[in-house]
Amino acid sequence: MSYSTPPSMPGSPTRLPVTQSRSTDRLAIISLVFSILGLFAFGIPALIGIITGHISRSRIRKQAGRLVGSGLALTGVILGYAALVFWALVLGCLALISTIQRASENIAKQSATQRQEDFVRKTQENTRARQAFKTRLIRKDRENEAADPPAPATGMKLVSYPGPLGSMAAYVSTDPGDGKKHPAIIWLVGGFSNSIAADVLEKGDPENDQSASAFREAGLLMLYPSLRGGNQNPGFKEGLLGEVDDVLAALAWLKQQPYIDPARIYLGGHSTGGTLALLVASSTTDLRAVISFGPAYSAAAYGQNVLPFDVENEAEAIPRAPILSLDAINAPTFVIEGVKGNIESLRRMRRSRSSQHVRFFEIKDADHFRVLRPLSELLANAILQDTGPTSKLDISDTMLQAAMKHHP
Structure with missing residues (x-):
C-alpha cells in the first residue's frame, strides 16, 4: 500500500523563517563616552565623539535592522558639540581675563613709571630753583x-x-x-x-x-x-x-x-x-x-x-x-x-x-x-x-x- 504526500496548502511556506539578529553599534558607544569625557578634558575628546557619532548614525541607517544605537550616537554628537561650546566659552573667558590682567599690569607699570618721572621732575625743579635762588646772607659765618x-x-x-x-x-x-x-x-x-x-x-x-x-x-x-x-x-x-x-x-x-x-x-x-x-x-x-x-x-x-x-x-x-x-x-x-x-x-x-x-x-x-x-x-x-x-x-x-x- 502506498502513501502519497498530501499536497501543500496554497500560500503555506515550505520552511520556518529565521529571526534576524541586531546589535548596538560600538561607534555609538564610543561617541557617547568620548563626548562625556570632552566635558572634563578641555573638549579634545569631544571631537572624537562628534566624528564617531556621525559615522555611527550613517552606518545604522545603511544597515537598518542589523545595527541599533542611533539614539546613543545622537546623544554623543549633541554632547560633543556642547563640550566644544563650553570649552570655547571657558577659554574665551580665560583669554579675556588674561588680557585684562595684562592691560592692568601695563597700566600699573605706566603709572609707576609716570610717578617716578614725576618725582624726578620735582626733584630737578627743586634743585634748579634752589641753585637759581640768590640768597642774601645778613652775616657771613664760617x-x-x-x-x-x-x-x-x-x-x-x-x-x-x-x-x-x-x-x-x-x-x-x-x-x-x-x-x-x-x-x-x-x-x-x-x-x-x-x-x-x-x-x-x-x-x-x-x-x-x-x-x-x-x-x-x-x-x-x-x-x-x-x-x-x-x-x-x-x-x-x-x-x-x-x-x-x-x-x-x-x-x-x-x-x-x-x-x-x-x-x-x-x-x-x-x-x-x-x-x-x-x-x-x-x-x-x-x-x-x-x-x-x-x-x-x-x-x-x-x-x-x-x-x-x-x-x-x-x-x-x-x-x-x-x-x-x-x-x-x-x-x-x-x-x-x-x-x-x-x-x-x-x-x-x-x-x-x-x-x-x-x-x-x-x-x-x-x-x-x-x-x-x-x-x-x-x-x-x-x-x-x-x-x-x-x-x-x-x-x-x-x-x-x-x-x-x-x-x-
Whole structure:
C-alpha cells in the first residue's frame, strides 16, 4: 500500500523563517563616552565623539535592522558639540581675563613709571630753583678749624670730597677689604657749625647719643660730611640752602667708591641734620631710604640768632622749608621725634600734603635726644636686612615703641 504526500496548502511556506539578529553599534558607544569625557578634558575628546557619532548614525541607517544605537550616537554628537561650546566659552573667558590682567599690569607699570618721572621732575625743579635762588646772607659765618683725624679703632678715615665750592672734609668708613660692595649711610650731624670733629665718632650717653655709632656697630659703613663754611671748607654757612648741594656732592662721591653699593646708600640726620636730610631727599632720587630725627618744618623756625639769613624774608625761608617739598620725596622716609621734643614741627608736616613715602612717628615718653640710641639700633638692623633690588625697609610704630621700652 502506498502513501502519497498530501499536497501543500496554497500560500503555506515550505520552511520556518529565521529571526534576524541586531546589535548596538560600538561607534555609538564610543561617541557617547568620548563626548562625556570632552566635558572634563578641555573638549579634545569631544571631537572624537562628534566624528564617531556621525559615522555611527550613517552606518545604522545603511544597515537598518542589523545595527541599533542611533539614539546613543545622537546623544554623543549633541554632547560633543556642547563640550566644544563650553570649552570655547571657558577659554574665551580665560583669554579675556588674561588680557585684562595684562592691560592692568601695563597700566600699573605706566603709572609707576609716570610717578617716578614725576618725582624726578620735582626733584630737578627743586634743585634748579634752589641753585637759581640768590640768597642774601645778613652775616657771613664760617669755621676755621681743621677736622681731626679719627682714631683707628673707629674704622673711619679723614678724606676730602669734591663739593660744589671746592674740597670738603668728611669721615668715611675704611674699605673692609673683602672685595664686596657694602651698604652705607650718610649721617648729617645736628647743630649749626657745618663742621665735623673726632668727638662725633665717640659713642655718647644712651640718653643723648648723637654719634650714630649704632649704625657702625651693626656693621654699616658710614660717611659724615662737613659742609660749606665748616672746618676749613670754602664758602659760608647758608642755613640749609647751599648745604643741600654739598650733601648731594658727598652722595655722588660715595657712590663712586669701589667698596660701596651705590644702590644701597641711606641718608640720616638729627635735629638740623634731620631737617637737611629732608631737603636733600626732595632733591634726589638716588637714596635708598631716609631717616630724619627731630627735624624742623622750616629752617627759619630755628630763629634769627643761629641763622645767617633773614628769617622774616619769605623768599629766603621757602627753599629752606621741608614742609613745602615733601611731595618730591620718593624714597621711604621715616620722620621720628619724641613727644617731649620738637613734636609740633612733626605734626605740622604730617598735616600738610606730603608724599606717600613719608611716614611720621611720635615716640611716647621720649624727648629730642632719648630716641636716638635705641631707634638707631633698630633701624641699623633693619637696613642690614634690606637686601632686595628695591628698598623694603619698613618699620612700624609698634616696633619703635617696643625698642624704646626695652632699651636699658
